[in-house]
Amino acid sequence: MTAPDPDGALAEQLLRLTRRVHRIQKRHLGHGDLGITPAQSRLLRTLAHYGSPPRMADLAERLEVVPRAVTTLVDGLEAAGMVRRVPDQANRRVIRIELTDNGRTALSELRRVRRSAAEEILAPLTAAQRAVLGELLDTLVDGTAVVRPGADTD
DSSP states (O other): OOOOOHHHHHHHHHHHHHHHHHHHHHHHHHHSSOOOOHHHHHHHHHHHTOSSOOBHHHHHHHHTSOHHHHHHHHHHHHHTTSEEEEEOSSOTTSEEEEEOHHHHHHHHHHHHHHHHHHHHHHTTSOHHHHHHHHHHHHHHHHTSOOOOTTOOOO
8 A cells, every 4th residue: 555645746736737827828818919829928038038139049948949949939920020030240140039019019918918817826815825825936946945034944
């Protein structure tokens, strides 16, 4: 007889929550006129974090996908007028990807959609529960425990 696996149940809860988050975001994205996929949304958000237009290889590395996947995403976003390919000033053989004004507008809408989806997910929680959840998520994201002065530790 095997003992119950409490971490297995917790892992399943995390996976179910992740799927729910994706479903809700996708539904919220579908209600707008953006016409972009969740993967394109992720590429736009990633692109916005660069100080200057990155190369496709940089995007592929940051997104942890193969370069061909980035090419497909950029093709779709370029056709929608949200990004453009521009030659590198120092090496004209290198192509960089930059946001257009339409891309920046889409990012603003994406942020609104994400906030709306997050609010839907967090609605059942009180402010205190949200604060605790935020601390727990920070710990999981950072991979290190955050110990507050006077807090009980195990």
